[in-house]
Amino acid sequence: MPRPSRESYGDQKPPYSYISLTAMAIWSSPEKMLPLSEIYRFITDRFPYYRRNTQRWQNSLRHNLSFNDCFIKIPRRPDRPGKGAYWALHPAAFDMFENGSLLRRRKRFKLLKNDKEVLDNELAALANINRFFFSPTENQIEPATFAPTPRPPSPSPVTTEPITNIRPKRSFTIESLISPDKPAEPNTQEAPAPALMQWGLAPYCDLALGQPMLIPPMTYYNHHYVIPPAEELLRVPQLALRSV
DNA sequence: GCCTAATTCAAAC
């Protein structure tokens, strides 16, 4: 007897936008980030409808990834060969689909210009750190490269609330989204950690080195990303060079 | 019906 669940939409178009589908794929991954090819795979595995006309919907999905600030492009580590970058969810985008609205959001998630610049700065720093870790001959860091992002001026209790407090308004599981006809299991799990906590500098270094966390993670204050001061970062490369 | 998010097509990089 065929199992219900995953493919319960059969060949029908699932009632999810590309943004929802992409978010589901990213959420369901252990690292909370996926390359484009894995996002495609997640969708075609679960929704037979998308096994046809792949060129059309995949182009649309790519458009969404670039166009929407809720998706963050994370540089691929050189020791993980493959095409393209990884895609993650912006941690502040978690309540995008509140009230179970997976078709059309009330409002588009759009970063303010300054927030976008700060984020771009962080990602550029990450890419440079990445290069450094995997390039033993490149043994010095240009000071400007690692200039820390200015911390929020005199952060108040309100503006220093860590990102870890951001949780989906309503807890749910990926399975319950995919198979709405099947009663959702009680969700005893913690909501997924926000994407930035997953790929912040510390876990990133941890992955690269296979060693305990050695530098403070990138932190996120309400609309502000803060990477560790340059002097803290500079302690890491020797360790990196030893183990890579 | 209006507003705007989502989708589509496609060019340029």
Next chain:
DNA sequence: GTTTGAATTAGGC
């Protein structure tokens, strides 16, 4: 693979 723009479709109020 990524970004962007323009045109069109369609959801939600």
